[in-house]
Amino acid sequence: MHPFARRVSAIAPFEVMEVLGLARELEHGGADVIHLEVGEPDFATPEPVREAARRAVCDAPMTYTSGIGLIELREAIARWYHDIFRVTVDVDRIVVTTGSSAALLLALGACVNSGDRVLMGDPAYPCNRNFARLFDAEPILVPTDSGSAYQLTADQIRVRATPDTSAVIVASPANPTGTLVADDAWDGLIAACDSIGATLIVDEIYQGLVYGRSPHTVLAHTDQVVVVNSFSKYFQMTGWRVGWLVVPPGWTRHIETLAQNLFICPPTPSQHAAVAALSPECAPILDARRREFANRRDVLLRELPRTGLVVDAVPDGAFYVYADTRAIADDSFAMVRDLLSAQGVALTPGRDFGDHAPDTHVRIAYTQPVPRLLEAIQRIVRWRSETG
Ligand SMILES: Cc1ncc(COP(=O)(O)O)c(C=O)c1O
The missing domain is CATH 3.40.640.10 (Type I PLP-dependent aspartate aminotransferase-like (Major domain))
Structure with a gap:
């Protein structure tokens, strides 16, 4: 057979897939993983x-x-x-x-x-x-x-x-x-x-x-x-x-x-x-969910400083926070793996999003309810005190 086209190797798989694979293994073994790596809403379709x-x-x-x-x-x-x-x-x-x-x-x-x-x-x-x-x-x-x-x-x-x-x-x-x-x-x-x-x-x-x-x-x-x-x-x-x-x-x-x-x-x-x-019937449902995302964002921005993660640009939209990990880890990719195995918190490593400072950032998706976000914060604080 002819070898794969060059573009196939030019397109890298998502690093977060490795995180997901590890999360699945942990869950299979009975661990409670908090998924903050997932880039989709946790609400059911209206x-x-x-x-x-x-x-x-x-x-x-x-x-x-x-x-x-x-x-x-x-x-x-x-x-x-x-x-x-x-x-x-x-x-x-x-x-x-x-x-x-x-x-x-x-x-x-x-x-x-x-x-x-x-x-x-x-x-x-x-x-x-x-x-x-x-x-x-x-x-x-x-x-x-x-x-x-x-x-x-x-x-x-x-x-x-x-x-x-x-x-x-x-x-x-x-x-x-x-x-x-x-x-x-x-x-x-x-x-x-x-x-x-x-x-x-x-x-x-x-x-x-x-x-x-x-x-x-x-x-x-x-x-x-x-x-x-x-x-x-x-x-x-x-x-x-x-x-x-x-x-x-x-x-x-x-x-x-x-x-x-x-x-x-x-x-x-x-x-x-x-x-x-797009119907008027859906509008109030979607707006209530938007307000819930806003609340989660506020909670996360208020609590994140306790973990040492730094957010230096106000995230006014979507459901993501992009946080600087330098105060708590040398390499955000290693941090993501370690935090997941030790505490069951899944984040997306900065590497997925480009070449500029990829190993000093993580993406946190607030696609989980507030109690789970607060639990994740607790676990990150614990991880830091145990590793630091
Ligand atoms: C910025 C951005 N554009 C496009 C997409 C693709 O989304 P979809 O194909 O589901 O509309 C995503 C998915 O996460 C995204 O974050």
Whole structure:
């Protein structure tokens, strides 16, 4: 047989999988593991969404839909932008996708040529760099720090750009930091991308999960941007695999061709269910859960100093805290392994999120109820006193 393509070895597995494997072994042996490594909500998909899926499976044709999704869902998304953000988005610019993973693939597939460069902050969502590699493009990981809330700046974009930089990826709120692009930074980012001739791709997957502020969309500033979104996080539908893109005017036909060839269409039952996720019936359920995440975040930020972990940029969104481990460990990867075996607390090592200072950070996901978070804090304090 022919050897695997080079890109297979260029794409590294997630380090957190090793953590998960160890956690499973410990649990098999009877240990109580607190999972703060998992990047998905611990809430069940809201009942109105499940009910809509049940109805659809019984009554609606379970055939392929259009490659860009059910018109009812695309219209519901357009209405949602109007009602929540007061932004008018033409339904023709909305493309339903198989989660935001497919949305990111389609976005990069549409604007990146082999050999191009894709700028992104470091730390960032690990798949972004691998998606770029899949298209034989080069991901350029630009180190960010707390000075810009771990977000790329317009100056960094200008300085790091080359003639073959075709795309810039930004996420707000971001994974792993939970930080947002400042309101007054958007116009600069848009202008910087415009000046270097690159497409700005904004991942808004955690958009609804913001605390102490209103949700934001870059679409309020420009239509010359590709927006990635999903029903996975705020709508608590990770396994349903449905998300969407908002593309600039004139792009849909090209994205549709790619989408048809790659995916035929997003899952039909999930698309029917997603319409219900945007309904007024779901809004109070989702808002109550958002408030619960806000409460967990506050508890964690209040209690973390007891552990020696340091959070140096305010996580205003998502459900992650990115913490500096230097005060308590030389190597965050070794710390994650040791903390898990000794105390049964699972975190995600910084290594998964880039090359910049990966061994001095961990990501903590507050996808557990408050009593479990407090128990985890206790265990980290105990681990520290036993190892330190
Ligand atoms: C920033 C970011 N973008 C995209 C995704 C992919 O999510 P999905 O494909 O479930 O929509 C994730 C998942 O964790 C993420 O954190």
